[in-house]
Amino acid sequence: MVKGPTPRRLKKYAMERLGLKRYVQSPGDGRPQPQIPARDLLWSLLLAQLLRLTSFLGIEVLVHSAARRDMGVNRTFGDDTLGYFTERLNPAPTREALAQMVRQAKRNKTFDECRFIGLAIDGTQAGHSTDGACCLCRPYRNADKKVVGFRHHLVMISVVGTGLSLPCDVEPYGPGDSEYAAGQRLLRRAVENLGQRFADYVVVDGEFATAPFLHTAGDLGLPVVARLKANLPDLLAQAEQRFQHQPPTGTFRAGDDRVEVWDAEDFDPWETLRWETVRVLRYRQHKPNGQIFEAYWLTNFPQRKVSSRSLFQMAKSRWEIENQGFNEAKTYHGLEHICHHHPNSLLIQWLLVFMAMTIDRLYRLRYLHRGNHPVRTAIELTRLLWLALSSPAAWDTS
Numbered sequence: 001m002v003k004g005p006t007p008r009r010l011k012k013y014a015m016e017r018l019g020l021k022r023y024v025q026s027p028g029d030g031r032p033q034p035q036i037p038a039r040d041l042l043w044s045l046l047l048a049q050l051l052r053l054t055s056f057l058g059i060e061v062l063v064h065s066a067a068r069r070d071m072g073v074n075r076t077f078g079d080d081t082l083g084y085f086t087e088r089l090n091p092a093p094t095r096e097a098l099a100q101m102v103r104q105a106k107r108n109k110t111f112d113e114c115r116f117i118g119l120a121i122d123g124t125q126a127g128h129s130t131d132g133a134c135c136l137c138r139p140y141r142n143a144d145k146k147v148v149g150f151r152h153h154l155v156m157i158s159v160v161g162t163g164l165s166l167p168c169d170v171e172p173y174g175p176g177d178s179e180y181a182a183g184q185r186l187l188r189r190a191v192e193n194l195g196q197r198f199a200d201y202v203v204v205d206g207e208f209a210t211a212p213f214l215h216t217a218g219d220l221g222l223p224v225v226a227r228l229k230a231n232l233p234d235l236l237a238q239a240e241q242r243f244q245h246q247p248p249t250g251t252f253r254a255g256d257d258r259v260e261v262w263d264a265e266d267f268d269p270w271e272t273l274r275w276e277t278v279r280v281l282r283y284r285q286h287k288p289n290g291q292i293f294e295a296y297w298l299t300n301f302p303q304r305k306v307s308s309r310s311l312f313q314m315a316k317s318r319w320e321i322e323n324q325g326f327n328e329a330k331t332y333h334g335l336e337h338i339c340h341h342h343p344n345s346l347l348i349q350w351l352l353v354f355m356a357m358t359i360d361r362l363y364r365l366r367y368l369h370r371g372n373h374p375v376r377t378a379i380e381l382t383r384l385l386w387l388a389l390s391s392p393a394a395w396d397t398s
C-alpha cells in the first residue's frame with residue numbers, strides 16, 4: 001500500500017525521485033557568511049508553496065512551531081533571513097533544476113501518450129505597489145496619463161499539449177524592455193536547458209506573431225503555432241476573404257464539440273518574415289449549447305506533417321498556460337503577492353511558485369496515481385500536508 005502524503009515523504013520524493021537533492025544542497029546561495037543552511041531555507045520556500053502559504057512571515061511562524069520537524073526543516077529562522085537569502089540567490093541553478101525535472105519526466109515516459117510536446121509562452125502581471133521600489137517596477141497610468149502605481153511583468157514558458165502542464169521557466173521584463181523580447185530570451189534559454197529535441201512546437205498568442213520572434217523559434221528548430229489577430233491586418237484580411245466563402249476543408253469532433261476547419265498553406269508572408277509561405281487555419285468550434293468559438297491561427301508546419309486536427313489541438317493547448325499556469329499560480333500560490341520587494345527576490349519567488357506547481361503535478365498525477373490509486377486534487381494534497389503537520393506526533397515536543 002502506498003502511504004499517504006506527508007511533507008517528509010514529499011521531500012524524499014522531490015530529492016530522490018525528481019533529483020532535486022543536489023540543487024537543494026547548493027541552490028546558488030550568494031550569502032557571504034550563511035548562518036542558516038540554504039537547504040533549510042529553500043525547502044521551506046518550496047514546501048510553503050505546496051501548503052499555499054504565501055508570505056515569508058507565515059513561514060517564520062511555521063518553522064518556529066512544533067511542526068518544523070515534520071516539515072523536514074532543521075533550523076528556525078525569521079522572515080528577514082528569507083528576504084536576505086532570496087535577494088542573493090542566483091536564479092540559474094533554480095532554472096536548471098526545473099528544466100532537469102521536466103527532462104526527467106520525459107525520460108520517465110510521462111508524455112508518452114501524446115504525439116506532440118508543446119511549449120507555450122505568455123506574459124502576465126504580478127505584484128502591484130503604489131510606490132515604485134525596484135528596477136523591475138513598471139509604472140501604470142490612469143485615463144489622464146497620471147502614474148497611479150507600479151507593477152511587475154513576467155513571461156513564462158510551460159510544457160503543454162501532453163495532458164500534464166509543467167511550467168518550466170520565467171523571464172521578467174522591466175521598463176524599456178518588452179514582452180516579446182523577454183519571450184525570445186526565455187525561449188532560447190528553455191531550449192538550451194531542455195535540449196533541442198525536447199519539444200515539437202511552440203504555441204503563442206497574437207502579440208508574439210512578429211517576424212523576430214518567429215525567426216528566433218525557427219533558428220532554434222521549433223515550428224511555431226501563433227494566433228492570427230488584427231496586429232497582422234493584411235494576412236488576416238486575406239485569410240478571412242478566402243475562407244468566408246468556402247465550405248470547410250474538414251470537420252471533426254473534439255469531445256462534445258463539433259469543429260469545422262479551413263486550412264491552406266499558400267498565403268504570402270508579410271514583408272519582414274523570412275518564410276516561403278504561411279499556413280493559416282481557421283476553426284469554428286460549435287459547443288452543444290449553441291455557442292460558437294472562432295479563431296485564426298498561423299504556422300510554418302506543413303500540412304503533410306501536421307493535420308488540421310492536430311494543428312487545432314496545438315492551438316488549443318495554448319490555453320493551458322492561462323488556466324493551469326497563471327490562473328492557478330495567482331489563485332492558489334500568491335503569484336501576485338510581493339513577499340519581499342527586491343527584483344531578485346521577486347524572480348526567485350516566481351520561479352519557486354512554478355517549481356512547486358511542477359513538483360505537485362508530477363507527485364499527484366504521476367507518482368501517487370500509480371496502479372489503482374485515485375487522482376488527488378491539488379487542494380486535497382494541500383489539506384493532507386497540513387493535517388500531517390498538525391498530527392499529534394508533530395506537536396509532541398517531549
Ligand SMILES: [Zn+2]
Pocket residue numbers: 132133134135136137152341342
Ligand atoms: Zn518592483
